[in-house]
Every structure is written in C-alpha cells, then in structure tokens.
Amino acid sequence: MKKLSLVLFLTTFSLLGQNSAKTCELLSKINVLIQREHYQPKSVDDSLSVYVFDTFIDGLDAGRNLFTKTEYQNLRKHRLLLDNYILDENCSFIDEFVSTYKLALERKKKTLEKIQTEVLDYNSKDTVKFSKKSFPFDLGIKDFERVWRKRVRYDILEDVSKMSANLDSLTPHFSKLEKISKAKTFETYLCKLNGILNAPKGIDYDLKNDFLNIFCAYFDPHTNYFSLEAKSSFMSSLSTSGLSLGINVSLNEKEEIVVSEIVPGGPAEKSKKLEKDDVILKVSNTKGEEYSVSCASLDKIGELIFSDTNKEIELTIQKKNGTILPVLLKKQVMKATNNAVFSFIAEKDSKIGYINIPNFYSDFDGFSPQGCADDVAKEITKLKKDKIEGLVIDLQNNGGGSMEEAVKLVGMFVDFGPVSVLVNNKKKHTILKDFNRGSVYFGPIVILINGNSASASEFFAAAMQDYNRAIIVGSKTLGKATMQSILPLDGKQQDFVKLTLEKFYRVTGDSHQVKGVLPDIALPVLYDSIVQRENSFKTALEYDRITTKAKFNAFSKEYYPTLIEKSNLRSRNNARFNEILSVNVKINALYNDPKKPLPLTFKKVFADVHEIDLLWKQVKKITKTETNCTITNNSYDAEKVAFDPFQQEINAFKIKELKTNPYIEEAVAILNDFNNLKK
The missing domain is CATH 3.90.226.10 (2-enoyl-CoA Hydratase; Chain A, domain 1)
Incomplete structure (x- = not known):
C-alpha cells in the first residue's frame, strides 16, 4: 500500500512538473510577444510580481476562508520573486500553489461534510462581519470549523429569508424550510468543490490559465491569454453569424439557467424536445467535458456551449412536469439574432x-x-x-x-x-x-x-x-x-x-x-x-x-x-x-x-x-x-x-x-x- 501511494505521489508531481514546464514555455512566448508588440510594454520586475501574486491569491481565496495564515505566509515568499522565476524560465513555484490550493480545498470539503451531519444552532450570539476591503489571512487550522459553521448558517438563513417577504409566514415552518435550504446549500458547496477538484483537465490546468491571464492583465486590462476554445468562443460572440444550437438562455428568479428563446429552423427547434422555460441542469460535449449548472461557473458553461470547437452539445434538461431528459444537439450555421x-x-x-x-x-x-x-x-x-x-x-x-x-x-x-x-x-x-x-x-x-x-x-x-x-x-x-x-x-x-x-x-x-x-x-x-x-x-x-x-x-x-x-x-x-x-x-x-x-x-x-x-x-x-x-x-x-x-x-x-x-x-x-x- 505504501509503495502504491509513493508511485501515485511521484506520478502526480511528475505531471505537475510537465505542466509547469509548459506554463513556463507559454509565459516566455507571451512575454516576448508583449515586449515586442504591446502598445506600452512594462518591465518584468517586482511591480509585476506583486500584482500577479496578489491578484492570483485573491482569485484563489477572495473570502480569506480557504488558506491558513501559515499557508499564505509560505506562498507569500514568492511575492517578490515571480519576475525572477519567469525570466529564468523556472515555473516550479506553480506546483506549490496547486498543491496548497488542492490541500485547502480537500480540507474545506472535509469540514463541510462534517458540518453537514450536525444539527446547527440558530440561537447563538454569533455575528458575521462584512467588509468592502479584503480580510487578512489570519486563520489557523482550528478556526475553519467555526468560520464555516457561521458561513453556512448565514447562507441557510439568507435562503429561507428569500422565500417570502412575510416573516410571519416563514417562522412557523422554519424547521421544515431550514432542512430544505440546508440540503440545497451543502449540495451546492460540495458540488462546486468537487467540480474544481475533479476538473476535466485538472486543477493545475485551470490555475495555469488563470496565472497566464493575470500576467497578461498586468500590462493592461484588455490583454488576455486565450486557449483555442476561449478564442473561438470570443470570436463567436462578435460575429453576426456562426455555429449555434438555436437557443437563447437566461437566468430565472431562482438563478437557474432556462431556455428563454428557441430560434426557428435551428437545431433546438428541429429536435422537438426543447420548450421555452426548460431548465438546463447539465451540459457536456463529445470530448468528455461535463458541467453541472448548479455548481459550475457561468463562464465555464458559456465557453462549453458557445465555442465553435464543440460541434455537438448534450443538454440535460428538466421539463415543467419534473421530467429530466438528455437532448443531443448538433450545431449549424445560423444568423445570431x-x-x-x-x-x-x-x-x-x-x-x-x-x-x-x-x-x-x-x-x-x-x-x-x-x-x-x-x-x-x-x-x-x-x-x-x-x-x-x-x-x-x-x-x-x-x-x-x-x-x-x-x-x-x-x-x-x-x-x-x-x-x-x-x-x-x-x-x-x-x-x-x-x-x-x-x-x-x-x-x-x-x-x-x-x-x-x-x-x-x-x-x-x-x-x-x-x-x-x-x-x-x-x-x-x-x-x-x-x-x-x-x-x-x-x-x-x-x-x-x-x-x-x-x-x-x-x-x-x-x-x-x-x-x-x-x-x-x-x-x-x-x-x-x-x-x-x-x-x-x-x-x-x-x-x-x-x-x-x-x-x-x-x-x-x-x-x-x-x-x-x-x-x-x-x-x-x-x-x-x-x-x-x-x-x-x-x-x-x-x-x-x-x-x-x-x-x-x-x-x-x-x-x-x-x-x-x-x-x-x-x-x-x-x-x-x-x-x-x-x-x-x-x-x-x-x-x-x-x-x-x-x-x-x-x-x-x-x-x-x-x-x-x-x-x-x-x-x-x-x-x-x-x-x-x-x-
């Protein structure tokens, strides 16, 4: 068993090493291109290092409830060195960010799974604080259960509160409504965590893309890194016509993605399976990429649906009567209304x-x-x-x-x-x-x-x-x-x-x-x-x-x-x-x-x-x-x-x-x- 664990451990870091090497290669090419062609190129120096580090960390833990103070301090040693790493084409530091992030996500998952089994106390004297500025990284290992109990309780109370504008109509049924909201809250949290941890191309792939984008954004907000899929999606958004499923979508009052319009003559209309107000539960392509709508970001879902590199898309939909069925749609060239x-x-x-x-x-x-x-x-x-x-x-x-x-x-x-x-x-x-x-x-x-x-x-x-x-x-x-x-x-x-x-x-x-x-x-x-x-x-x-x-x-x-x-x-x-x-x-x-x-x-x-x-x-x-x-x-x-x-x-x-x-x-x-x- 120990031998098997060691093999898996070495294999993981071998793959991370390969990915960090590729990231370095891309960073080097991006930097050469920017320095040569950008309207106002900047030096790769400490200013860049600080901007990239702070922006990257904020993206990973905006709420300051994922990393411990020790973990943050350990990563912070790179804050003034990223420029040196990039110029030296040594991107192994990304492996440390990936492993720390993954460890923190696993810890968060275990913490939430434990709290999920508990009976939550809604009569305590706890308070939650709000701030327009970022909180400091000051949590210890023992603080996470306390912090996440408060966060979960707030989310559940907020969800129940949104069910009606009449307090008296909710109070007698609070216990029943709390169970419904609690189940929904934990399902969403854990689904999102699993979505990140089990990302189709891996956490390191997503973090690499984020890092490359942040590096580009240092030079100005409109300079961005694009993978082939992202580039295709971006170009499609600016085109008067292109490959389309023949549907428009919107968010309903429950923040679900619903079919808002079916374009005549398009793939959706021809399928005879989709109707206005159908709820989209899941989207997938033929390459094995699949996202649950309740826990994936709208950017991820949009990129998967609208990118011209995905010729076929399967939508898992829920009808008004509760029936759930998959619908496979093959895109066709259409005028983008x-x-x-x-x-x-x-x-x-x-x-x-x-x-x-x-x-x-x-x-x-x-x-x-x-x-x-x-x-x-x-x-x-x-x-x-x-x-x-x-x-x-x-x-x-x-x-x-x-x-x-x-x-x-x-x-x-x-x-x-x-x-x-x-x-x-x-x-x-x-x-x-x-x-x-x-x-x-x-x-x-x-x-x-x-x-x-x-x-x-x-x-x-x-x-x-x-x-x-x-x-x-x-x-x-x-x-x-x-x-x-x-x-x-x-x-x-x-x-x-x-x-x-x-x-x-x-x-x-x-x-x-x-x-x-x-x-x-x-x-x-x-x-x-x-x-x-x-x-x-x-x-x-x-x-x-x-x-x-x-x-x-x-x-x-x-x-x-x-x-x-x-x-x-x-x-x-x-x-x-x-x-x-x-x-x-x-x-x-x-x-x-x-x-x-x-x-x-x-x-x-x-x-x-x-x-x-x-x-x-x-x-x-x-x-x-x-x-x-x-x-x-x-x-x-x-x-x-x-x-x-x-x-x-x-x-x-x-x-x-x-x-x-x-x-x-x-x-x-x-x-x-x-x-x-x-x-």
Whole structure:
C-alpha cells in the first residue's frame, strides 16, 4: 500500500512538473510577444510580481476562508520573486500553489461534510462581519470549523429569508424550510468543490490559465491569454453569424439557467424536445467535458456551449412536469439574432427613426457578407421610406466589437475626412479616414450612451461628436480607447493572446482613455456611479493628449446651447429622472457605506435581506414605467412581421422594452427642438 501511494505521489508531481514546464514555455512566448508588440510594454520586475501574486491569491481565496495564515505566509515568499522565476524560465513555484490550493480545498470539503451531519444552532450570539476591503489571512487550522459553521448558517438563513417577504409566514415552518435550504446549500458547496477538484483537465490546468491571464492583465486590462476554445468562443460572440444550437438562455428568479428563446429552423427547434422555460441542469460535449449548472461557473458553461470547437452539445434538461431528459444537439450555421441591429419608429409630435446597435459585430468567419455597419444602412433605408424627421442611434450597453465596423459607420454620416488617429508602440501616427464620398443619412442625429458603452461604440460616438454630426446624450462612457488584436503564440495555432497594439485618439488630439466620452446633454442613469468603468482597473493605460495633423471640417453647433438648455429644463422637471437621482443616492449608500456586523439569528438576517425591498420596488417601478412616446414598426418590418407568429412575439417584447425607455423619449424631444429651431 505504501509503495502504491509513493508511485501515485511521484506520478502526480511528475505531471505537475510537465505542466509547469509548459506554463513556463507559454509565459516566455507571451512575454516576448508583449515586449515586442504591446502598445506600452512594462518591465518584468517586482511591480509585476506583486500584482500577479496578489491578484492570483485573491482569485484563489477572495473570502480569506480557504488558506491558513501559515499557508499564505509560505506562498507569500514568492511575492517578490515571480519576475525572477519567469525570466529564468523556472515555473516550479506553480506546483506549490496547486498543491496548497488542492490541500485547502480537500480540507474545506472535509469540514463541510462534517458540518453537514450536525444539527446547527440558530440561537447563538454569533455575528458575521462584512467588509468592502479584503480580510487578512489570519486563520489557523482550528478556526475553519467555526468560520464555516457561521458561513453556512448565514447562507441557510439568507435562503429561507428569500422565500417570502412575510416573516410571519416563514417562522412557523422554519424547521421544515431550514432542512430544505440546508440540503440545497451543502449540495451546492460540495458540488462546486468537487467540480474544481475533479476538473476535466485538472486543477493545475485551470490555475495555469488563470496565472497566464493575470500576467497578461498586468500590462493592461484588455490583454488576455486565450486557449483555442476561449478564442473561438470570443470570436463567436462578435460575429453576426456562426455555429449555434438555436437557443437563447437566461437566468430565472431562482438563478437557474432556462431556455428563454428557441430560434426557428435551428437545431433546438428541429429536435422537438426543447420548450421555452426548460431548465438546463447539465451540459457536456463529445470530448468528455461535463458541467453541472448548479455548481459550475457561468463562464465555464458559456465557453462549453458557445465555442465553435464543440460541434455537438448534450443538454440535460428538466421539463415543467419534473421530467429530466438528455437532448443531443448538433450545431449549424445560423444568423445570431441577439447581435442584429434593429429599428423602429418613435413618435411624439413627429416621426423619428430609432436604431439599436447591440454591439459592433462583424463576420469574422465568412459566413455572411456583412457586419453591423451594412445592417445599419439597411435599417436607415427602411426608415427613410417612412419620412423620418430625425434619427436616434442607441449605443446604451454596447460593449464594442469590430473597429472596422465603427469606422465604416462613421463614414455613413460624415461625407469625407479623418475619423481617428491610431498610435502604436513606435509612436507612429496613422490617421484613419473615411474615403467614401457621400452619406446615407443627412438629417439630425441623437446618439444615446451610458457607462456600459465601450470601445468601438465610444470610438463612433467620439467621432460623431467631434464632427458635431450628432448630439451625444446620456452618461459618461466606460473610457476604453485602446485597440486589440488576437495573435497566435506560434505556428501551432493552439494558444493566443488578445493584445493591446494601439491607442486611438480623437481627431482633435484628445483621448477618451479613462476619461470616457462625455455627453453633450447629461441625463440621470440608474446605477451610474457604481458601473465599473476603465478607471476602476489598476492597470488601465493613462489618459493623455497628442498633437495631430488631422484636418477636418465640423458641422455647425449654433443650435447646441439652446438644445442643451431646453433639455436640461425638461430633465429637471421630469418626475422619472428626479426619481432616478433620488434612488441613486440610496443605491450609492448601499454599495459604498460600511455594513455593521450582523447577528446570526433568523429575524436579524430576514430583516437584513428585506431591508432593500422598498428600494428594489422603486427601481422596478422606474424601469417599468411607460413613456408618452409611441413605438411602432417601420412599414417594411410591419408587413414582414404580420405573417410570422414567432417574430411577432419578439417584436412585441422589443416594443414593450422601448416604451419604458425615458432616454428615447428625451432624444425625440431634442430632435423636435432641433427641427423647430431650423424652421
């Protein structure tokens, strides 16, 4: 028995050694590529070492309830040495992280399995503490049972509390409900632990990928390491079409992944086995990778489902009647409806065209002849036939995408001239120009933005603002003014880096890096101050300006002061915008103010869980309130939708969403003001 254990022990470390050697090889290749091509490469020194170590440790034990103080101190000896290891191509230190992490996970599993058999005391005087900052690593071996008993009790009390907003309806049934929540809590915890410990490619593989990503992120937040599967998934997300199962999914109120839409003509619809609201319990591919939805991360599940390297996916689903069955689906090339541009007519005193651009998708894989710019042109053609008097382009929550599509889109509204200035790591300036004479639309434009408008959408909004071609309305954008490209590490095409190669500047020489694109007319936006923008990343590139030779002819701004004044007056007197301002004060306090220690009793946890009920009711009321703006299809789409029941359902949903959007109503009012001033 001892001999067998020794063989297994040596085999394990032999495999770890092989993996650490491969990691070192990849790190070396990544570093060479970054130092040669990155817009602003940094030295591999102590600063990198500290950033990578701290970020890596935070990812492994964010709650400070996994490692002991001794284990952390033992790993901490590497904190200032990672740069030396990397330069010396000695990555054996990763083996120590892997073995320590695995040992800590096994200990956590044993601790939870022991607590699972116990009768938990909900009448103790224990409290739980909350902190916006990280707790120190100060636990000893004997502390874990105490810490995890408290954590488990809190999770169970929280789960029971969420079952109803009425304490009196829960209290008489607490014992029964506690058993249900306890079973669910331990099942989730242990399932997640087993998922990590028995990961298809091993813990060391996942930690290696995390480490490589953190190393890349030191140079800037948008430089990332990609395996072939991750690269395929990322590219698919930016494409207008690709291999698809023909379903869209969402989270329900129980945070289960459910089928929200079945696309006509797709694999799911053809199977005749899937229905809307089916719960997805498990996903697997033909390579032996399998994830239980209740305990795997959404990133893992998403990568498995959406990566084009997985041609077939088996979904284990639960029907409404409780029946559980497997469904094997073979992907097929389909138009990605969630990426597609769409348009409507928004009316309030005049007829205004509305175009929504979800992201700047492009057909990277050659399945389709066009990207979002061509799709926008088609929507404008439809809207012009309905004699619109202005155009609203909605970039709210548009996370960006293809820069080429953004350049093409600017060119559709600007006759001719420079669009932006790209600067590489050699400080070479390249002026991006619109070489196509003419425009597809000559009327007034309002562009809607918010804190989630990023990258290519900022690029487009900034160029339109510099030319005074559109009035920018909403809140400050994310603040990303860098351009990335996915480059292979070698000829094998198995490992890639999404690398920041250039920084782009406005034709004025200014930049919106970190600063964001500032709206001409600012409007209150829910959650605006807690949106994670570029300036929240430690390694974000800094804001600066350049002197540029770009020459351009901007449109007149003579009406802007009056338009801004009229809009600001409406905004100040708008009950909904004032309610957003009021609610944001409460949301900011909820997220930013320190939280007091909470006694671990049912009444106290229930009160804490439901303390924000009134606030969320206010938020829901704000988001569901309809405007006085009428939303209808353009005449072309109205005729097309009339004969398609499935599209009618999607269409009705979109109209309902747009009817509750106060920014569209204000954009229409601004365009009405503009047209009245011009008369």
